[in-house]
Amino acid sequence: MAACAAAFSLAAGAAQAELSDDVVKIGVLNDQSGLYTDLAGPGSVEAARMAVEDFGGTVNGKAIEILSADHQNKPDVGSNIVREWIDVEGVDVVVDVPTSSVALAVQQVTSEKDTAFLVNGAATTRLTNEDCAATGVHYTYDTYSLAIGTGKAIVEEGGDSWFFITADYAFGHSLEEDTSNVIKENGGEVLGAVRHPLSSSDFSSYLLQAQGSGAKVIGLANAGSDTTNAIKQANEFGIVQGGQSLAALLMFITDVDSLGLDVAKGLKLTTGFYWDQNDDTRAFADRFSERMNGQRPTMVHAGVYSSVMHYLKAVAETNDDGGKAAVDQMKKMPVNDFFAQDAEIRADGRMVHDMYLVEVKDPSESSGKWDYYNVLRTIPGDAAYQPLSESRCPLVN
Template identity: 50%
Template sequence: MKRTLMGAALAAFALGGWGAANAQEPLRIGVLEDMSGVYADITGANSVAGAELAVEDFGGTVLGRPIEVLSADHQNKADVGASIARKWYDVDGVEMITGLGNSSVALAVRGISTEKNKVNISTSAGTNALTGEACSKTGFHWVYNTFALSKTIAQSVVESGADTMFIVAADYTFGHALADDARKFTEAAGGTVLGQVNAPLGTADFSSFILQAQASGAKTIGLALAGGDLVTFIKQAAEFGVTEQGQAMAGFIIFVNDIKALGLTAAQGLYLAETFYWDQDDETRAMAERYKAKTGEMPNGMQAGVYGSVLHYLKAVEAAGTTEAEAVAAKMREMPVEDFYTKGATVREDGRVMRDFSLYQVKAPGDSSGEWDMLTRIGTLEDGEAFQTLEEGGCPLVQ
């Protein structure tokens, strides 16, 4: 009996000691983004900064555990992103991955996260499939998708009188999806798409694509490009005198970082669709200054979205009292999204955050009061109106 009691006491001590040690094990969140390629300026290290600011504002701990942010470069390669996600989940104890710019990477990580029963929140990928055929109980699509971008831009362009378009698209999942949606909404508004070319990711010389767009005679060149590719195209188009010869350019996905790189002279008059602009109100201005102090730049919607996704996830972990993915994901759908960027948005069954989407126009240099004073808001589609319905989305989880 003495040996049994002592064994029981030692077992209890061991369990208690293990529990105390486990309680101090960090809760790890991974930010997986393009850190060195064409999307690094619009996602990258500034997205990591958003996660770190969210952890700071939450208080640094949850359920008695310190919170740790890991980051890695997926290099815009689905296999690289998938390999990092597996290691993070299996070896490093990561509970949630966010960021995931590049739709091919996002879809690969969605599959692994579903397999491993882990929460994943795409803030930077645009493919509609994330809330469609690839939706999952533990997956979320936080900021934008190609449907909303195209609906907001294409409809406005056609209604302005520019009823013919030639599309230049990035030659991978995101670019194809954006171009397909742009075509659909252009035609739905009564316009015509006269042609399309697909440019490889990281193209250095767009001259042949620009010449094809000019030869089409389209009133508008629709750019289903992003990041460095978008900036390079617009700079080279200026050298060809595209706008001077009467063709307008519409960027389906442009951010303040792109405009800063281009300069207002080159970018003035462009329409863009965004979910966030730093100069909206006192709260967004104050948070943007914190970003700028940390990164040297104002945040765009994707980078602000990382902040929001991490903060909402941590609130859900606290409310659920566990890091178990399905329990946390259920809380994330129950709770309204509330932060400096998002005000009371609901999270739909398919994981879509039903947020506002605004149309902006780039200011002329003479209308700007400072280096980051770039945009004028034209109008807003509120409460998820820009996104496809559940029926249109096709998520198999939705009955």
């Protein structure tokens, strides 16, 4: 009798699950006017639209809608948008959110409001450590995986002394710290660091300090136009010609396109996706490119598509778009698509998948525009991300 009652209770709970407001609303929040526009921006909105269309446009007969907004790389702006989205617009899941300081602020709001949060553009490992949330999934990459990929590879090749030029906010701090740990664990040393404001145009003083340090490697712990500006100015100063090398610790294919192969050739970087890996990645990239005036997708764009599709599958399975309910179901299902194979979402919210160490081609190797990478090696997911045993996330026993 007790077993029957328990079974009836579970069935009743499942029957009561429903989609709020009879619609699933997806809010894509990112930088649409600043230094991270190309790597996320309108491309992430388009990737989310593609996922919704491919899913069929409805979940269990209910419509799917997409909203988007520009957070201007400001935590207060981002958190206020999300709060209004949830309270007024009925948004059920927030997606993308590059700029780690904004993502951390948004995760506080989505956690309070039981709203799913799929992080694709932000990188800080705080999102799955001390600031983790039961409603959050860190999907595409993080600073630990970048350090394990690029930092370790360069140290192993003899680049054993480093000086960092670091973006002065949560992402830059996390990337510098994680890479410094990898450098020291592999027998290298960090000679110093200097921090710059977000969206800097003049890197001359920072580059001169790095040059004066005598470090073999200048680590760029920044992203977007901050990275490309630093590389362009380093090239003008003749820093590489003088014997030092540059390590772009977070770089996207759109950055390489902006720099050109003459400037970017030989740079090693770590990515979670390259459009020219196989038939499936090329098929997605071709469709994306048709909608984005020829641009190939970054790993953020690919991650947005994959995470939205995985979320919609979870909601369809449970008929529940509550944040924790949806994320709990996402954790139960493996991810198998063009972006990741046999990947999983752990208890801390980290989506564990393979990463790739690549090298930017010499112009003579490239067959044309967007043919930019040689894939040097695959970094298995269990090696690419912080071990769960080291997690500081309260959700992990």
